[in-house]
Amino acid sequence: MFSLSTSFQPQQMVLPLINALHSLKSSATASVQSLHKDFTLENQLYSREPNVNLRDLGLTDINVSQLDELVSRFRQILPELQEPSCVSSPWRTSHTSSHSFFHNKHGFAHRRLGAFGQPIFHRQYHSPMKDICSELHFLPVWIQNRGFKTLRPRARRQESGYNGSAEPETYTPAFMKGLLQREKTPDVQSLDKLIQQKGLPDNQQDAFKTGFVEGFVRSQTFTKRTQDSLRRTRLVLLVLLIVGLYGLSKTPFLSGKGSFSDAVRFRTTSGLDSAVDPIQVKNVTFEHVKGVDEAKNELQDVVDFLKNPQKFTVLGGKLPKGILLVGPPGTGKTLLARAVAGEADVPFYYASGSEFDEMFVGVGASRIRNLFKEAKANAPCVIFIDELDSVGGKRIESPMHPYSRQTINQLLAEMDGFKPNEGVIVIGATNFAEALDNALVRPGRFDMQVTVPHPDVKGRTEILNWYLSKIKVDTELEAEIIARGTVGFSGAELENLVNQAALKAAVDGKEMVTMKDLEFAKDKILMGPERKSVEIDKHNKTITAYHESGHAIVAYYTKDAMPINKATIMPRGPTLGHVSLLPENDRWSETRSQLLAQMDVSMGGRVAEELIFGNEYITTGASSDFDGATKIAKLMVTRFGMSDKLGVMTYGDVTKHSPETQAAIEKEVRILLKDSYDRAKHILKTYSQEHKTLADALLRHETLDAKEIQLVLEGKSLDI
Known part of the structure; x- marks a missing residue:
């Protein structure tokens, strides 16, 4: 920002400024006496001999020839400084700190008058740059002030006759350096001016124009070819990116439909999964369940309610909301739940307790809500939650898992909350009933607890006959003898026994399974395979x-x-x-x-x-x-x-x-x-x-x- 400091005549500054610049050119040191020889006696009282150099003036990059040119240019712009401004400027200066930029930068004050009209300086160190700037502040030249310019109101500009652009000139710290090093050649605005500037003869002007046009056309063609190639490359990369993202979304790692490994399931779903599809169980009934007659009798009441609910509600009674199946692994708990849905011919929703256990907070509770929301919309229906202990375990206070109770809390609210849950029968299966939370097994949630134990001799015989009826067996085979020798076997183990016997008969090339095959399979399960390779003396x-x-x-x-x-x-x-x-x-x-x-x-x-x-x-x-x-x-x-x-x-x-x-x-x-x-x-x-x-x-x-x-x-x- 520039402002006129005093009303001194501009002629007083010409000779001192020129002498100062000549002094910098020769030795970079000069006497302040020569700089102020035309000043008044008052100004001479404060003259001193500073150590002036190019570094203090910010002109270290300017050589001797450029310094001569700087002096000549100051001579050219001097008349402009001498002419008084007759037109008011549309800009006004707003001071934000002190009067001078150098005051803010170097930390010294301008001189001021003392008690007897004498100027007083306040400074902390002796600097030639400081002295020159202090003297320039009292000279009639334009100097940079600390502040910013704001445009005067439009009415004031019209009164002053200013119609120019409102954009201010740009002054940078490299103003003097750019002034000396800028290009002096005139800007070429047309081809004719370029030819005129080059001074080409008349017989060469046509050839020059033709070559210029050909070069321009070729450059345009090359530019267009390059742009087309870039456009095709971008299109190919975009297609490859889309195909890659689509393929990655189908992998088991991100799709959530597979397993990342056999031990860890890593699903990146947000928890708001799509609607759960029910299973229509039609091929499994109580006839397919063997060896657990007591459990079947307990669940028969549930089937009657699902088929004819008015039979129970007419007397004011209501069916238990939840049935807990407890028993060792492989005794038929899942098969019993499927049989209930198959007998009643209602939708069957299957879920494993581990599906609600996710790495993201709130995913398990969200899936519980979605499961019961779909079930209520399709009531009457059966919800079967296998391995219930993994989601309904006892709640504990753990600072390591502050959100571990959200899933079971949501399950408790869905089974017995403020919202009715009529027509939805929840069947849970677990091998560790003692690990379940007490609030989950209380009346109103899992009201009934049905024990599914290992089958007895009669049950094992029924299970063996059921599985033996699906393969070719010898007519003399006695399933009861095998049942007596398989104390503690579950239904799944008996199914495996029959399958092992069938494989042994197939290896031996037999047409049917015999008693020896069943005995072989039983010994293999109880004591391991035969070690025929062992040589015993x-x-x-x-x-x-x-x-x-x-x-x-x-x-x-x-x-x-x-x-x-x-x-x-x-x-x-x-x-x-x-x-x-x-x-x-x-x-x-x-x-x-x-x-x-x-x-x-x-x-x-x-x-x-x-x-x-x-x-x-x-x-x-x-x-x-x-x-x-x-x-x-x-x-x-x-x-x-x-x-x-x-x-x-x-x-x-x-x-x-x-x-x-x-x-x-x-x-x-x-x-x-x-x-x-x-x-x-x-x-x-x-x-x-x-x-x-x-x-x-x-x-x-x-x-x-x-x-x-x-x-x-x-x-x-x-x-x-």
């Missing part, structure tokens, strides 16, 4: 034969022992042989004599090794037998009250009792085991010949079933 094989025949002899001649099912010396899994016992029926409770008989059978193997090979050649093969016998003896003493000395008192944790009590318990267990060992030794001594005959038969045939063992012990030949 004759001595160890003989020890194994006498060991297993000892178990069989004690079991065969003990009154309350389980019947023998099979004896074999074929290695399976970690064992070199085994004898399987087959109970006639499921034992819901066992007598003292039955427990003692089990202990006696367990002792038969070690007793046989001692009697046949001597006490010095007994082996480690009886370790698992001793584990079973010791466990039974401890239960008899501490849990079942079958000790005469300790009475009917139970002992939960033996280590918490006194040393005397622990010693008494150990003594009673030791007595039971010693008596069992003696009884087994007495039986094997009595039937030593039968023992040797059975061992020889095992060495010849490796595997003997119950009928074959009976023939051997009766002295009959085997037709094998």
Whole structure:
């Protein structure tokens, strides 16, 4: 910004300024006396000899020739400074700080008059630049002030006769440098002026014009070709980007329809999933569910309500909102839920508890809302939530998971909240009912709890017959015998057993599944596959034969022992042989004599090794037998009250009792085991010949079933 400082005549500044510039050109130092020789006596009182250089003036990049040119240009613009401005400027200066730009930058004040009219300077250091600027402030030249320009009102501009542009001139710190180094050639505005400037002859002007036009056309063609190529490249890249994004969205990593790995499901959905599609279950009914008659009877009431709700509501009653199926894995909980939907012929919504567990906050609660929203719109219907414990576990306060309770809270609100939930039956299945939150299993949510246990002998027989009816089997096959030997098997394990038997028959090239195939599959599931590649020498094989025949002899001649099912010396899994016992029926409770008989059978193997090979050649093969016998003896003493000395008192944790009590318990267990060992030794001594005959038969045939063992012990030949 520029303003006129005082009313001094411009002529007073001409000679000092020229002399100062000439002084900078020669030595960059000059005396202030020559700069102010035309000043008044008042101004001369404050003259001094500064050390003036190009750096202080900001002209370090200007050489000597440019400095001469600067002096000449100041001579040219001097008349313009001398002419008074007759037209008022449309701009006005607004000061925001001090009067001078250098005052704000260098931190010194301009001189001011003292008490007696003498000028006073306030400065902190001696600077030639400061002195010159202070003197220039009192000279009639345009200097830069700190401030900004604002346009005068339009009416004031019209009064002053200003019609020019409102845009201010641009002054930069490099103004002087640009003034010296700018291009002096005139701007070319047309081709004729360019020819005239070049001074071409007349005979060459046409050729110049023709060449100029050809070059211009070629440049335009090249520019257009380049633009077309860039446009095609952008189009190809855009298409590739769209195709890549579409393909990436279809991958299991981002689509949410697959699994990122077998262990981790990574879904990037926002939680507001689309509508859940129900399943119309028509091919599964209660006829397909075997071995769980009690559970079917409990769920039959739910089916009747879904088919005819007026039958229950006319009396004012209402059906439970939720049914919790509790039981071990593989017992048919999911099959029961599908059968309920199939019997009632209503929509069936299936969801796993892990589907509501996501890495994003609020996704699980949102999916619960969507599931129940769709179910209410299609009522009556059945919602089945498998593995309920993963979403309905006990709520805990954890600073690591502050939002972990949102999903179960939403489930609780949907099952029994302010909004009615009529016509929607929620069936949950879990293997750990004790892990569920108490608010979830209270009346009003999961009102009914149906236990789905392992099937009994009758149930296992029904399940085996159901799966055997789907394959080709021998007419002499007895499913009941297999059912008796599969105590503790679930429905899924029985299905696997039948499938393994069918595969074994197919490998052997048989036309149908026989009893031996089922026995083979059962042993494979219980004890592992056969280890035919194991080479066992004759001595160890003989020890194994006498060991297993000892178990069989004690079991065969003990009154309350389980019947023998099979004896074999074929290695399976970690064992070199085994004898399987087959109970006639499921034992819901066992007598003292039955427990003692089990202990006696367990002792038969070690007793046989001692009697046949001597006490010095007994082996480690009886370790698992001793584990079973010791466990039974401890239960008899501490849990079942079958000790005469300790009475009917139970002992939960033996280590918490006194040393005397622990010693008494150990003594009673030791007595039971010693008596069992003696009884087994007495039986094997009595039937030593039968023992040797059975061992020889095992060495010849490796595997003997119950009928074959009976023939051997009766002295009959085997037709094998």
